[in-house]
Amino acid sequence: MxxxxxxxxxxxxxxxxxxxxxxxxxxxxxxxxxxxxxxxxxxxxGELRSRGGGIVAQRSVRSFLSRHTAVTPQHVTTTTSERRFLTADGDVRTATSDSMTFTSWDAVYRALRDAFPDDRYHTxxxxxxxxxxxxxxxxxxxxxxxxxxxxxxxxxxxxxxxxxxxxxxxEFADYVAWRGVVPESDLSADVADAFDDRFTFYQGTGSLILAYFIPGPDGGIDPGDRRLNWVWYDTLAGRDRGQLFTDASGTEQRFGVPPGKLRAPVERRQRDRASTALPPTFAAVVAATDEPFVQAIYDLxxxxxxxxxxxxxxxxxxxxxxxxxxxxxxxxxxxxxxxxxxxxxxxxxxxxxxxxxxxxxxxxxxxxxxxxxxxxxxxxxx
Ligand SMILES: Cc1cc2nc3c(=O)[nH]c(=O)nc-3n(C[C@H](O)[C@H](O)[C@H](O)COP(=O)(O)OP(=O)(O)OC[C@H]3O[C@@H](n4cnc5c(N)ncnc54)[C@H](O)[C@@H]3O)c2cc1C
CATH class of the missing domain: 3.50.50.60 (FAD/NAD(P)-binding domain)
Known part of the structure; x- marks a missing residue:
């Protein structure tokens, strides 16, 4: 009681x-x-499904997994040792040593779900x-x-x-995040190599894109088994948010449009923009993404x-x-x-x-x- x-x-x-x-x-x-x-x-x-993929595995998340679940953090994380900014041509603008640890939303969800008794989890x-x-x-x-x-x-x-x-x-922050994940096996060896062991960024005008490897859909963390996760922050640059967030069924979403639900003209326009506005490696990654999606950035x-x-x-x-x-x-x-x-x-x-x-x-x-x-x-x- x-x-x-x-x-x-x-x-x-x-x-x-x-x-x-x-x-x-x-x-x-x-x-x-x-x-x-x-x-x-x-x-x-039923079970929840990842809608994006990548998350930075901060110390508190790793420590939670070690203390409270059967999962060893090293088995569900990828690491990078360098933070790299590119120029528009794809050359290296800056490269600094920086250790980061990444994981995927689905790997953490699965570890937590397995650690909580089924008979007390009600869907x-x-x-x-x-x-x-x-x-x-x-x-x-x-x-x-x-x-x-x-x-x-x-x-x-x-x-x-x-x-x-x-x-x-x-409160909407006046910009959005285009996102996607690409199986490493769908990238050319050159492109995969360019992102390996690096947290890579390109900063344009009113735009910032970043990418890092995360575990594959089955949790694989070895080269070849991983997925490349990218996030492209972009201002609306005169575009109407209502139009952008109207999904393929014609419904206007408030917080974004999930994978597979972008309207064709919206997706085409962003893909075109990627091919001209991003350095070649990032453009190749966006082009190789099956189902990009978009989320509103907001503060609460x-x-x-x-x-x-x-x-x-x-x-x-x-x-x-x-x-x-x-x-x-x-x-x-x-x-x-x-x-x-x-x-x-x-x-x-x-x-x-x-x-x-x-x-x-x-x-x-x-x-x-x-x-x-x-x-x-x-x-x-x-
Ligand atoms: C399906 C899903 C996939 C995601 N994928 C990613 C990802 O790939 N990368 C990333 O960075 N972040 C992702 N996120 C967001 C990330 O989980 C959160 O930003 C962060 O971890 C905080 O989690 P949260 O539990 O507070 O909120 P959320 O993750 O948003 O979860 C809220 C949950 O509460 C449930 N809920 C809402 N209202 C009610 C109600 N009235 N009664 C019962 N249940 C309710 C929702 O269905 C949802 O499952 C995802 C979230 C969800 C729900």
Whole structure:
């Protein structure tokens, strides 16, 4: 039974997690390992599928995998030892030693999903309403669940956040990210070699493209088995966002158009642009991509991550621009810190107050850093 401001000992806390992607699974696994009674509810039916591919495997993500899953981080990551900027002709403008570790969204999702008990991961269950004072959740099918704590890890479009903070909404940053992944085997040896062991960038006017290798779809990390992940930040340059984000079915999307759903003229135009605006190796990579897609870049800040016994976690609370390479790491840190706070404090109220204060600070700082990085790099700064 839920208890009002009682001590939340390791054995006692029942937790409902809404959202079963990274944030929900980091939370589920961290709290489960700490002895809490957690159930995760994901609105999508069936397994989630990667929509892009690459993520920077920050230390907090690697450490989470080592501590809480059966996966050894070295087995699901690729590394680079150099950061390289190219000129428009494809020559090397600068090259600096810099160790980076990358992974794929699907490799981390799979590791987390395998680490969380099947009988407590429920798909096709959408939370439609929450009562923060009692941590109760109501689902789309009309059923309800009570718990000591409710964690909404529902991503940037969280309906729980909209319910708790109706005035907060994502703010478009005036540029988009075109993205794609290419199997290494689809690249010529020269092009694959140019990106091997390098985190490679090209900065144009109002545009920045980067690429790095990530594990293959089956997790392969050896040369030949990997995928090249690219992200091309681009200002709209007079184009209408509504047109760009209208997908092949004619529906205008707010946050982007997923792989395979771009309208043919939009895709053609961006491919043409790639062939003239990018250095030859990057142009070859975009040309070799089967299903490029586009995402809006936006900022999201919430005033507080805690309302009574309901929390917002991961992208539901803060979305920082991808230049920070920190979205997945932030979700992992939110979850680990929540488990620690529950362990460190006598009451749930005290634990949530301390956690909310620290993580809201961290999230706000990250969003501000992302704004500075993005505006500087895209030449949008005031
Ligand atoms: C399917 C998928 C693929 C992704 N692929 C990539 C990628 O390849 N590269 C990358 O950098 N980032 C990717 N992301 C984004 C990345 O996971 C997040 O930016 C980051 O890891 C923070 O995760 P999150 O769990 O807070 O939010 P999200 O990953 O956005 O997850 C939110 C989850 O909550 C579920 N949900 C939302 N509302 C409700 C509700 N009311 N009730 C129940 N469930 C709800 C959503 O269906 C979703 O699964 C992907 C996200 C998803 C959902």
């Amino acid at each position: 839920p208890h009002d401001d009682a001590a939340c000992s390791a054995e006692e806390c029942t937790v409902t997690v809404s959202g079963g992607s990274m944030g929900g699974l980091f939370t589920g696994v961290a709290l489960d390992r700490a002895g809490h009674d957690v159930a995760v509810f994901e609105q999508s039916a 096709g269950r959408r939370v439609t309403d929450v009562t923060p004072a009692t941590a109760a959740a109501t689902f789309a099918d009309g059923s309800e669940r009570s718990a000591d704590l409710l964690v909404a890890a529902e991503g940037g479009r969280s309906s729980t956040r909209e319910q708790l903070f109706p005035d907060v909404s994502p 800040t919430t005033p507080s991550m805690v309302v009574d016994r309901a929390c917002l976690l991961g992208d539901a609370a803060f979305v920082a621009r991808p230049h920070t390479a920190a979205g997945t790491a932030k979700a992992a840190e939110d979850a680990v810190e929540l488990a620690s706070a529950l362990d460190d404090h006598d009451t749930l109220t005290a634990a949530l107050a301390a956690w909310g204060r620290d993580r809201t600070d961290a999230g706000s700082r990250l969003v501000e850093r992302g704004k500075r990085m993005g505006d500087d790099r895209l030449g949008l700064g005031g």
